[in-house]
Amino acid sequence: MLTPYEPVRSLKSLGGTLLAVPKSRLKSKGDCAFAIRALLLWNDLPEEIRLADSVSSFKSLLKPHFYRLAFM
Numbered sequence: 001m002l003t004p005y006e007p008v009r010s011l012k013s014l015g016g017t018l019l020a021v022p023k024s025r026l027k028s029k030g031d032c033a034f035a036i037r038a039l040l041l042w043n044d045l046p047e048e049i050r051l052a053d054s055v056s057s058f059k060s061l062l063k064p065h066f067y068r069l070a071f072m
């Protein structure tokens with residue numbers, strides 16, 4: 001289940017598009033689980049990509065982002 005991240009204190013920089021990552025019991029294997037890694041990867045995306053209006057615009061923003069990560 002996806003739950004939005006709600007910080008204890010209000011932060012100006014928080015855009016509201018982050019997801020809460022549950023604590024894993026096992027540090028070595030638990031943090032590699034898809035349920036944990038997918039949320040961490042989502043939270044690491046730039047906000048402009050997370051706020052994409054449609055799936056096609058999300059894909060078109062995601063491709064150059066991955067290119068920059070891989071080759072720059």
